[in-house]
Amino acid sequence: MTQIYSIEEFEALRRRQSGIVAVAPEPDEIEMSHLGAVMRINGHTSQELFIAFASKALGLDEFSCGSMPIIKLLASLSLTDPKSYGRCHSLIPLLNGISNGSASAAHDFFASSESLKRAYKRTKSLPANFCLECALAEQRNRGRSYWHRELQIPGAIRCTKHQASLYKCSLDDPWLRAPTEQLSNDYARSQENFGLFAETPTYRTYIGVSHAFLETKKPYNARLVSGVLAARCRVSGVSRSTRTARRKTSEITISTLARDKLPAAWLNHLLPVAALSTPIAHLENTVWSGSCQSTANYALACALLFPTTDAAIEAIEYGVECLGRFKWNNCPVTRHILLRQAMQAKNAESSRVID
Numbered sequence: 001m002t003q004i005y006s007i008e009e010f011e012a013l014r015r016r017q018s019g020i021v022a023v024a025p026e027p028d029e030i031e032m033s034h035l036g037a038v039m040r041i042n043g044h045t046s047q048e049l050f051i052a053f054a055s056k057a058l059g060l061d062e063f064s065c066g067s068m069p070i071i072k073l074l075a076s077l078s079l080t081d082p083k084s085y086g087r088c089h090s091l092i093p094l095l096n097g098i099s100n101g102s103a104s105a106a107h108d109f110f111a112s113s114e115s116l117k118r119a120y121k122r123t124k125s126l127p128a129n130f131c132l133e134c135a136l137a138e139q140r141n142r143g144r145s146y147w148h149r150e151l152q153i154p155g156a157i158r159c160t161k162h163q164a165s166l167y168k169c170s171l172d173d174p175w176l177r178a179p180t181e182q183l184s185n186d187y188a189r190s191q192e193n194f195g196l197f198a199e200t201p202t203y204r205t206y207i208g209v210s211h212a213f214l215e216t217k218k219p220y221n222a223r224l225v226s227g228v229l230a231a232r233c234r235v236s237g238v239s240r241s242t243r244t245a246r247r248k249t250s251e252i253t254i255s256t257l258a259r260d261k262l263p264a265a266w267l268n269h270l271l272p273v274a275a276l277s278t279p280i281a282h283l284e285n286t287v288w289s290g291s292c293q294s295t296a297n298y299a300l301a302c303a304l305l306f307p308t309t310d311a312a313i314e315a316i317e318y319g320v321e322c323l324g325r326f327k328w329n330n331c332p333v334t335r336h337i338l339l340r341q342a343m344q345a346k347n348a349e350s351s352r353v354i355d
Contacts, residue, residue: 020054022077026138026146031089032124032175033147034074039176047176087217091123091152097213097295098222126152129166130179131159145180153210154296155270157191158198160207165192194266201307202261208309209299220316222292228315229287229298232305240288254287255280257304270296 021041025034035047044050051073054060058076075085086092129152135145151159157166167179169188182188197203213220233240239251258267258280271279271294286297306312 020057020077025074025078025085025089026142028149029089029146030091030123030149030152030175031071031074031085034078034089035070036176036178037144037146038074038077040178047173089149091149091214093216093219094153094210094214094295095122097216097219098225098292098298099219100222100290100292123152124173124175126154127168127170128152128174128182129156129168130182131162131164131166132183133162133164134159135179139178139180145178147175147179150211150214153207153214155210155266155300156207157194157203157266165190165195165198167191194263197263197266200261202303205306205309205312206299206303209302209312210296212309212313213295213299220298222298223290225298225316226287226290229301229305232315236305238305254284254301254304258283258300261304262300270300 020038023034023037023041025031035051038054039045039047039050042050044053051070054073054077058073060073060076071086071090072082074089075082078085128147130145130147131151134148138145150156151166158164159166167182167188167190169179169182171182174182230240232238233254237252238257239253267279271282283297283300285291286294287301302312302316306315
């Protein structure tokens with residue numbers, strides 16, 4: 001009698017027959033951490049050799065060392081749709097969160113191998129962050145600790161769950177080992193020196209906006225976000241001029257806000273740039289040119305110009321609704337939202353003074 005399998009049963013059978021022991025990804029586990037867990041349980045130490053072996057065993061002939069096949073490989077081992085896996089277990093939605101393409105186009109993890117490879121290399125270049133309290137609790141309750149995706153947001157210095165300073169590990173490929181295995185090496189350093197900055201509204205808004213970008217199902221249009229930020233500058237009295245010669249000494253710009261609100265060491269780490277430029281100049285040039293080079297620039301500009309995450313995302317979302325119907329400089333809906341937010345902030349400040 002012929003055995004009839006469901007798709008899930010067939011994939012599970014194929015996986016067992018391939019000789020690969022699968023490990024399910026934990027909630028919010030970044031894909032490289034998941035890859036490390038699968039490699040460890042299967043006794044492999046070389047990432048390239050394991051991916052080649054597993055891809056061949058599962059019939060994934062399009063293997064290469066880019067992010068796309070790694071996501072596809074891990075999704076296949078997890079019996080998960082690759083696009084769903086990519087949205088939940090990679091930083092690609094954040095790193096590609098600002099696009100020059102259509103704002104209506106959803107994240108397509110298989111549209112461009114080159115963009116996926118760039119995002120994968122960018123993720124691998126980030127220092128690996130972990131929360132000690134999270135890692136110890138996971139080791140105790142789940143049997144293994146893992147690297148959380150949201151803690152790898154560029155510039156993150158504090159765990160959103162425990163409010164504890166993150167540990168940073170800068171070893172080569174630290175993701176392939178569990179966070180609890182990193183405690184004995186000298187390269188795991190706590191980021192407590194930024195503790196006071198982590199308490200500021202600017203840092204909280206930056207992390208909140210970055211997290212919102214991370215959860216998007218489609219990228220934001222760079223020109224749209226730049227236009228919303230320009231409108232916010234107008235209602236807030238912030239100049240958007242990038243030409244130093246034209247600026248007055250008393251002018252408030254993104255540059256002056258950044259110098260006043262951001263620790264130089266944190267900013268240099270967040271926005272590493274060429275020696276001929278500075279992080280602040282790079283921030284302004286990227287945002288006002290409508291470039292999609294770095295989502296972190298836009299998240300940081302939102303944090304400098306908006307009082308809260310909700311205010312920034314509300315303005316951007318309304319801008320999406322108006323895309324193509326108005327010129328950015330004259331968008332009445334966006335301007336109305338920004339003026340209302342400015343009035344609410346002014347009223348809140350007046351209430352605090354009275355109290």
